[in-house]
Amino acid sequence: MSLFETQSKEFQHRHIGPNEAETTEMLKAIGVASLQELIDRTVPPAIRMNEELNLPQAMSEAEYLQHIKEISLKNKVFKNYIGQGYYDTITPSVILRNVFENPAWYTQYTPYQAEISQGRLESLLNFQTVVSDLTALPLANASLLDEATAAAEAMTMFFNLLNKDQHHVTRPKFFVDKDVFPQTKDVVVTRAIPVGIEVIYGDYGSVQLDETYFGALVQYPNDKGSVEDYRDFINKVHSVGAYVAMATDLLALTLLTPPGELGADVALGSAQRFGVALGYGGPHAAFFSCKDEFKRSIPGRIIGVSVDAQGNRALRMALQTREQHIKREKATSNICTAQALLANMAAMYAVFHGPDGLQNIAKRVALLTQTLANALEERGYDLLHEYFFDTVVVKVNDATPFRQKAERQFLNFRYYDNQHIGISLDETTTPSDLFDIINSFVNDVDPVAYELQHEDTLDIIPTSLTRTSEFLTHPVFNTHHSETQMMRYITQLQNKDISLVHSMIPLGSCTMKLNAASEMIPLSWMHWSKMHPFAPTAQTEGYAFIVKELSKYLCEITKFDACSLQPNSGAQGEYAGLLTIKAYHESRGEGHRNVMLIPISAHGTNPASAVMCGMHVVVVKALENGYIDVEDLKAKAEQNAANLAGIMITYPSTYGVYEETVKEITEIVHSHGGQVYMDGANMNAQVGLTAPGLIGADVCHLNLHKTFAIPHGGGGPGMGPICVKTHLAPHLPGHVELSNQQSAISSQQNRNAVSAAPYGSASILLISYAYIRMLGADGVRKATEYAILNANYMLARLKDQFDILYTNHHGACAHEFIVDLRPFKKSAEVEAEDVAKRLMDYGFHAPTLSFPVGGTIMIEPTESEDKDELDRFCNALLSIRREIALIEEGQIDKKDNPLKNAPHTMFMVCSDEWKKPYSRELAAFPLPYVKTAKFWPSVARVNNTYGDRNLVCVCLPTEMYAEA
Incomplete structure (x- = not known):
């Protein structure tokens, strides 16, 4: 290879973890002679791609940064006075540098493991407090996707509460004031139609309401900027037994009487003007607050205050039993991604000012x-x-x-x-x-x-x-006003959290890969950050270029024909994909097709999204090896043939294997008139080797925050664009603003939007564009191959000590695999959660816990981790296995042992008293490598039940927790 070729592959070698020597060792451990042999043993030949992807040649990082600078200059930065929910703002430099541009904040995962997430949990609790205080409503969530979808969530929540029997809807009408933002109306209508909600527009001052209305939406200040007094209107809505949602503005609420004091049931809007750049539409954190009576129905994540095993204050995500990953088709919403990074920025903005x-x-x-x-x-x-x-x-x-x-x-x-x-x-x-x-x-x-x-x-x-009530009285908002104080506060919180700056985060189905600095840097540049999403197209040619090129690359990678970059989360992508299928059936006079087949192993968002589209979910069984039960599928497809809308599948399957029967599955569904939707969660095992378009899918969504390197940001931002075959292209999402712009497919302009901005969280599309440009066709394929290599290497190291669920007939997995921990419950009374908590003592975030199978962990190493890091994680698990053996042998007590007491905090280990039947060293430093880079969990195991029984979702003075 010449020096010039080496330079073009520079990024590939930096993105992919194992070097040549490590690769050879890993292949030997697996028992194969080459990477090619491993791929042949893993990916079924019937679905393999025969030719190289038609993508541009790889660029070096320096070349890419020069290239993206030139593209940025195609955007013209004007002073924007457009408003409409999007405003220029000043991001304090201390927040820009220490949060937005800091991988310790942007590479965190969703805080499902609370003990190693206390920093961002505190920041998100601050966000909830800001929202709750400014809106004067007691309960707030830790952000939604954008203002328009937040309004749609409020509508859906009201509808479900007042129409308990969905088959007998007595209150179908939702009033929307004529002066609500146009993009919000657009998304509200999208969400209303599939579930039979009748949206009525009018003037709030003169509308006649009756018992057929379940709710109303007003804007404060409104679309024309007017500050209206809605008190009488709210009383009128309440008098017919309906609810009121008020879209509002946090900055305005520092001067205006808040929605809660006016009587509103829900307040919502965008926190963008609290220090988050315009970014051509996103990402921005939406806020949502409500009266206490809605706490079991509020969509999204809520951060709550609880206690840990030592009785100390600890934070966690509260009331999770109402979320889609548990309730599936009975969920209140399909929200999976929040906008945590942006909510944290908005919270820090409020703390600083x-x-x-x-x-x-x-x-x-x-x-x-x-x-x-x-x-x-x-x-x-x-x-x-x-x-x-x-x-x-x-x-x-x-x-x-x-x-x-x-x-x-x-x-x-x-x-x-x-x-x-x-x-x-x-x-x-x-x-x-x-x-x-x-x-x-x-x-x-x-x-x-x-x-x-x-x-x-x-x-x-x-x-x-005029506002008379106080807000933000908690000390956190009245302390950190100098840059020194703020810098230390941000760092203090950061030090409580594990992120990719510490160690690998091996989450199955979540693909926590490298988010390269060169992918991230351009996001702060003014020619990308200062663009208003509704600016004239003549000023946004740089973004137009990215949208066109990235769409083209994603179509090539998926082997589809058209793309919509609008959905701003994976779950939004599912929803948009299913709406596209629904619109296609309707266009053919087959609107009655409403049955969606969903395998038992599917992500919880799948059934939740289907129900949001007005579809009826029929569950398909799985076989013992985790494959879809093709006989059960045939029977259910035949049984529902007259009304079959389609099937939702994940490929490779959620169990981490490439099902050889996938083409048969897609043919069965097509033969009965259905369409095939593919969930892109596991696309990291497909790119360059196979593609949804080759296996018979008609539409798929792509998690750009998984496969295509957008960082998880502690639970968001995400992007979930959809790619489709030609016949579905006319039915992709439209947007109220697209009529002024050049839409790729003109008929899209007649369709409604799924997100507030035409291209969702447009600024972070740059990251995925960079990922593809710097890796090139060879690099994106290699990334897939190394994701498979790393997973199979870990499997080879662990399989003698742990039961591995679901491998193919060669004993291979795809890019992830499931370790069965259920036998230890019988042999040592050890639960999967105990293993997850004990891993924290070894400096690791646990793999995906109890999904898709209860009592298991699902491990996905990604291509970005090198052999040393894979070995460290395997050594940690093998060490934990030896600890379990000590319990099994009776050498350590079943109730009082390192797993049951994990994680061990510094306070526990350093206290004067130590009465455990094992040493402090075993508790805190179980392997030699831990001593060189110890991460201390800041709280002991969190008491989830206490937190749900004593729900506190805002900052309260510290002494009140002690009293509680």
Whole structure:
């Protein structure tokens, strides 16, 4: 290989863990002569791809960074006054550097293992407190995907509560005020139609309501910027037994009477303007708060306060029994990804600024808006509303000349129609910016200078809606206001969490691979971060290029024909894929096809998504070896042939094997008129070797935050785009804003959206684009091969001491495998959870616990881990196996042993008293490598039951926990 070829493969060698020598050793341990032989033994020949992927040649990291800089300059950065739920903001540098750009924060996994997640759990509890305080509602979740989907979640929650019998819906109507953001209306309609909700638009002031309504949605301040008093309307809705959701703005709520005090049942919106960049639409954390009566129904994750085994305060995810991964088709929603990284940024923004700082920012915005309004009225313009916070709407005869002049000055306004121009100010607006804005309303060519008088009294917010209640009184929001304090607070929390900066996170089905620095760096650049999702297309050519190229690459990798990058999580991708299938059947006059076959082993989001699409779930059995029971599938396909919509499969299967019968499965479904949906969770075992399009699928979603290197961020952001065959392409999601843009398929414009922004969390698409460009065709295939190698190597090392469930006839697994821990319950009273907690003492995050089989762990090492790290993890598990043997042999007590007492905190190990029947050294330093890099869990085992019985989801003074 020449030096120049070596340079083009530079990133491949940095992304893939094992080197050549390690590869040889690992192959020997597995018992194969070459990587090719292993792949031949693992991937069935009938589904193999015969040719190389048609992707661009790999780039070095330096070449890529130069390339992406040039692409970024195709975007034109204007001052954006478009508003509509998206505002420019100032990310404090201490948060940008220490959270957003810090792998210790962005490579964390969802906090399912609470003891090694206390830092981000505290930050997310801070987020919930910010939301709860500002909205004056007692219960908040730890973020949703975006404002529009949060509104749809509120609607669905109300509908389910007031229509307990779904077969006999007595309250089908949902009122949406005409002045709710257009993108929110778009997503609400998407969610309403499949489940039979009737959306009624109108004016909240004059609508007539009755008992056929289950809920209503209003915006505060509204789409035109007006601050309306909804008290009478809320009373009217409540008088007919229905509920009210209020979409609102956290910054405005520092000055306005909060929704809870107005009587709203739910408040929701986007936390984006709390220090999170525009990023052409995302990712941004949505917030959702509600009255206490909704605690069993609230969608998404809730962080709650509990205690640990030592009686100390400990945080955890609360009330998980209501979530999709447990309730499946009876779940309240299909949410799997939150926006944890962005929620943490918003929380830190509130911690840094504190209540006074936030209110000062809001006052500055409102005073500048008031100054602008007065200046425009002095120049003879009429404004649409008397009361507002940050947005004025100016009446004009013809918007065209104003728009031309604004764009000459690099300003973007919002053009509702040809007679109304909206201007939304934000934290970044300065007094000098007002001169440019006013100039756009003076019909001459050259700029003009003005004197502007700033009043210090706000008269644009009515007295009846001025906030009087306190907020953010907890010490955490009133302490860390210097950069030194803030830096230390962020680091203090960071040190409580395990992430990829510490050790491998071997989660089956979650693919925690390297999130390379060169993939991440461009996200902070202004030409990517400062783009408004509804900016004119002439200004967004850089993003258009990424969207077009990435769509093309994903179609090539999946062997599909069209792609939608809109779904902003894996579960959203499932939902969008199923809606596409549903629309296809309807277009053929077969709207009655509503039965979705789902294997018993499927992810919990699969059945939940199907129900959200108005489908009826029929479960297909699995065989002893974990394969889909083809005979059961045949019977159920025949039985439901008249109404069969399709099947949802995961490939390789959720059990970590490539089912040789997959083509037979897809043919059976097609022969009965159904479509095949493939869940892309395990795509990391397909890229370059096989593809959904080759095995007979019609649509698949891709978890870009798994296979394509977007980091998990402590539970989000994610992206779940869908790829489809040609016949489904016209039915991909549309968007209310796409009518102004160049859509790849024109008929998409008639379809409704699944996310608030046309391309979901567009800025993080750059990461997956970078991953493909720096690896190239050879590299993405190699990544798959090494994911398979690493999994089979670990399997080879563990199989003599543990029972391995589900391998193929060669004894091989795909990219993940399941270790059966159930025998130890009988032999030593050891549960799978005990093993998971004990792994923390060895410095590791546990693999996926009790999914897809209870009492097991599912291990997926990914291609990014080298042999040394794989060995360290295997050694930890083998050491734990020896500890179990000591219990089995009666040498250690069944109730009082290192597994039952795990994890061991520093406080436990260093206390004056030690009465355990094993040594402190065994507790804390069970293997020599642990001594060189000890990670101390900050709390002992968390008491989940206590936390659910005593639900606390906001920051309370520390002494109150002691009293409790």
